[in-house]
Amino acid sequence: MRIRRCGVVYFEPREQVEFDLSLLLTGGDGLNRERRWLALAPHLGQEVEVDGDERELLGVLSPGQWIEIDSIEADADTLARLLREGLVISDAPEHADMRERDESLRRTYWHPLAATLHAFTRWSGVDTVQNQKDSGTETAVAMRQVLGAPPVEAVRRADDDARVRLPRIAPTSFDDLLARRATCRNFDASRTLPFDTFAQVLQRVFAAQAEVRVTDDTVFLKKNVPSGGGLHPMECYLIVQHVDGVAPGLYHYQSQEHALEPLPAPAKPLREFVMDMVAQQHWFADAHVVVLLSPRFDRTFWKYRHHAKGYRVIALEGGHLSQTLYLAATDAGLGAFITGAINEVELEQAFGLDPIHQGALAICGFGWRGPVMETAELDPAERVWQRADG
Ligand SMILES: Cc1cc2nc3c(=O)[nH]c(=O)nc-3n(C[C@H](O)[C@H](O)[C@H](O)COP(=O)(O)O)c2cc1C
Structure with missing residues (x-):
């Protein structure tokens, strides 16, 4: 079996912060912080959590050059998981689905950052009205209260007397x-x-x-x-x-x-x-x-x-x-x-x-x-x- 890395993958060291009452009661700030590595591969469309070994192995494999699986020293379980998740691609029939998705992305000539942005900013089942209610930002007045004042509505770069005033032309049907x-x-x-x-x-x-x-x-x-x-x-x-x-x-x-x-x-x-x-x-x-x-x-x-x-x-x-x-x-x-x-x-x-x-x-x-x-x-x-x- 020959393998290579998927065409595009970025890693994000993400910190998740959650409130934990017990931490507050024991003298802390009440926030539980957890850090983990996520692989963002646009052909998958969903994040995959990876450990240090998996991350390192993905850094060793070429995205372009196929190699025989026996030619690298890698933990078998680590490699098997990466193949299963579609982060490592193989030419074996059992991995055909992931190989096809990876090749489909390569054939589309995406800029890798754009592909990643696009894949990971898609919504499913979002209720934006409820989200606005929950954040108390339903009206302009409420937004001002919750978010503070926005940046100014239009920029001024010159003093009043330095501005070159333009005529206001009489409106036509297009106006x-x-x-x-x-x-x-x-x-x-x-x-x-x-x-x-x-x-x-x-x-x-x-x-x-x-x-x-x-x-x-x-x-x-x-x-x-x-x-x-x-x-x-x-x-x-x-x-x-x-x-x-x-x-x-x-x-x-x-x-x-x-x-x-x-x-x-x-x-x-x-x-x-x-x-x-x-x-x-x-x-x-x-x-x-x-x-x-x-x-x-x-x-x-x-x-x-x-x-x-x-x-x-x-x-x-x-x-x-x-x-x-x-x-x-x-x-x-x-x-x-x-x-x-x-x-x-x-x-x-x-x-x-x-x-x-x-x-x-x-x-x-x-x-x-x-x-x-x-x-x-x-x-x-x-x-x-x-x-x-x-
Ligand atoms: C890219 C884009 C996205 C927008 N999304 C929303 C939206 O999700 N919901 C909505 O009610 N209006 C949406 N609008 C409309 C704006 O709220 C609206 O253009 C703005 O308030 C100015 O009002 P006007 O278009 O009547 O001049 C969107 C406008 C643009 C250009």
Whole structure:
């Protein structure tokens, strides 16, 4: 049997601090501190605690060069555990699963730090609303009390008299559109969204507008948003809830065909499923259309191999799509939102995404705004709610 180390692994010396009353009663500070070494290997997607021997052995093995297992002096149990956990890879059939995951990561050309960040910042089963309640940070006033004052709202680098004042240009219809953009947290599930409005928003935000065919297998799309390397890695997955003529359910949007591709329904009722995906943010649960921004990392990393900026570029693209979605929705008289507080693991399972190749980056949505503001929206100039009331 030949072995080598997995392609990417980082070690973290982690300290866990827990309150222990007995320590307080015996004159201590009441805190029990435990330190342990964790191996963070992105192809595994979960941390593995390792001891000193295991850590040392992983430092001895090459990630690139295969060696015969008998050629190194290592404790058999230590090696067997590392093989079982997938930190050491072998060419034996019984370790094929771990070898395939490791090779899959290598083939995707992730920057190793980005792969690790991505793998270990995914959520599963998180209830962000409860977490805010528990930390007493539900409102802006409560946040100020608990967290203290934030850094100043906008930086000033010159004295008043040194500032070069710019003219305020008279607003056009574009300024009006921008001013009516506000994150919507009050959707009206009693109204359905017209099919054509739904199609128009998707066409403006996600559709391929033209293409450049370099060869039959190398095609670049032109869209209404910029994209690093022109690669447009972002796929659009949909949870359609209240749209005329579209059966509620999960879909993939095919950007060249401007078409919906139906996917298997989730095990739960759709609204409950949306709640789980947006980490229990009930103010988004009635959105007529929920959009998962799902980057294909392998598409961008095909060009930007092991690139220090690749992952950042993909995250930036989420912002471009989201702002375009907000404006397209606002133009259609609708509200829109984005949230980064999502349960990626459940999203990957529901949409059949392998996180090494294709991720869950953010969730957006759009639909009719309701008549009553039950959850706060940021509209200090009353450009949205005044219109709704008047
Ligand atoms: C990347 C990103 C993530 C966000 N995540 C959330 C979220 O989890 N929940 C939420 O209610 N709003 C979320 N928002 C919306 C912001 O709270 C909102 O943009 C901000 O309060 C300013 O309000 P405005 O968009 O109406 O101008 C997010 C915005 C961005 C850009």
